[in-house]
Amino acid sequence: MPTETAAPTVSYLEAIADALRSEMDADPDVFLIGEDVGQFGGAFKVTKGFLDRFGPGRVVDTPIAESGFTGLACGAALMGLRPVVEFQFADFISCAFDQIINNCSRHYYRTGNPIPVTFRAPFGARLRAGPTHSQSIEAYFAHVPGLKIVAPATPQDAAGLLISAIRDNNPVLYLESKYLYRRIQAPAPLSLDPVPIGSAKVVREGTRVSLLTYSVGVHQGLEAAEKLAEEGISVEVVDLRTLVPLDVATIAASVNKTSRAVVLHEDARRFGYGAEIAATVQDECFWRLDGPVVRIAGKNTPIPTSPALEDAAVPQLPEIISTLRRVATT
């Protein structure tokens, strides 16, 4: 028996499960569908216990058929239900690309009939999972009108943004970081209040340079800012939280204060989401900038498996620190 009990915490993964369970408790129209989500509790165990709690009518195990169950979810949403679709890995969402783009995301524009569906997609690298289990998918989908995209970095935002996504009357792509699932904890209990979609957050105030990032990048950015503070370099870290629609006002307020901007994401650099942020900063803050907007991003390669290769493919702390230092001091 431990003599001391550690303060209770909630992991990023538990936060997702708590939010999902809470919404399913509150709204009988919410149901879950995907591969292995029921009797197995999900490949990452996000939905462990859900089948017992909600039954097979609301926790639906499917064949391997991403396009099929995505279309099913869209049809059910059109009839007024609020499906939560789990893609086992974000990588598999490409199999449902057609349904999401051609049917789901533009249906409201075409018809005025909303499709309130949430697509949960565990994404990102750093788990040695290789080229088809490690991808970042936000750039593909950020181009699609009618779709919203959120990418929480903390347990609190993971819960609050999932609740907002489920309650939203549009299709929402919810990018959950499988790297953060068990690595990030927050003090329990979490609030189960919704976090508004479209709202970025300054997670560390600073004066010399703004780091604009999301998901894993937020934690790297906070660590880099801590190190640079020891050198007297004050870094402001902005967690975008929502990629579509982008909170331009919060970004502009930060960069207009610091006059320098660095964008950080794990996805490949070329045509990555950071290019849109950089362009937005130049639209909004050009005359206040003391230098060009700099991007830190993954290499324009598939994500390799072997640790040394993967570490070389995605942004690491030393590069982030040196880039922020260079931008802040030149």
Place this chain on the structure above:
Amino acid sequence: MANPRTTANTRARKPKPPPVDRDLAVRMFEVMALTRAVEDRMVTMYKQGELLGSLYTGHWHEAIAVGTAAALRPTDVLAPLHRDLGVHLWRGMEPWQVMASFMGRATSPTGGRDGTLHYGRLDLNIINPVSHIPNNYPVATGAAFALRYRGTDGVAMAYCGDGSTGRGDFHEALNIAAVQRLPCVFIVENNQYSYSTPLTLTTASADFASKAVAYGIPGEKVDGIDVFAVHDAAVNAIARARAGDGPSLIEAVTMRMHGHAEHDPADYVPRELIDLWAKRDPVEETGARLVELGFLDSGGVTAVRAQARKTALEHRNKVLGMPMPEPDHEEDRVYAN
């Protein structure tokens, strides 16, 4: 090996006596006649330059669209194909709304945001199709899922053509619907051509009804010209779905008598195949059956056809004066509140 182009079996099975009463039989004939008249009118409108882009018609698909739709309740959900104008007219879509869609008018069901045959209306429980057929096969499984989820005995019906059975959504929808025992009926309108591609290049097993075996569900092939045969098959499949016994597949055999769309002369189709099927006009055959059954006399049949043509022309005249959308609304309605 026999050439399926020339040995096409135009009568897949012997016609049964009509399983419907006089009122329903006449009503089905009226909607089939209206479907034909509206599409013939729109062909003229297309040739006169009154439509945007191309015109997709469903000549020789009228019995399939009307026979299936007539077997459902208004609360059941339909996901029709671009050959299925009869589905929309059966449910109460006004012909001018269809014309407005082909003309990009503000009064079209999509307000001019979409066009052509994309005019489904959810208030009529019709899911608006997209061009990526059979995308609405999986979507219809979702409608069926929702109907059951809500505790109703409602049914969803999805349509695709012979060509789109080649896509994965066909397989995925049938497989999911079967394993979940969803109240769904899948119609394959086998009109022998996928744009220019004949069945011989579409599938090595052109007996589409038999594909149901692979999913563990019933499959039935019907004569797609015979509205009573189509209706009968639909009634059986719908009853099965409503009873909780799961989905069915119906293959309705017909011929695409026009091009893929009106820009397409379809000179890749052998003339003899068109000539063979020209003898089997479903609207003509249904009219003749009604006379044979004593439901209408020949004057009554002629009157229905004439009224349909008159209605189609009236709707064309009405739609010509309707406004185009205002450009400053282009960005409205991307996101729902």
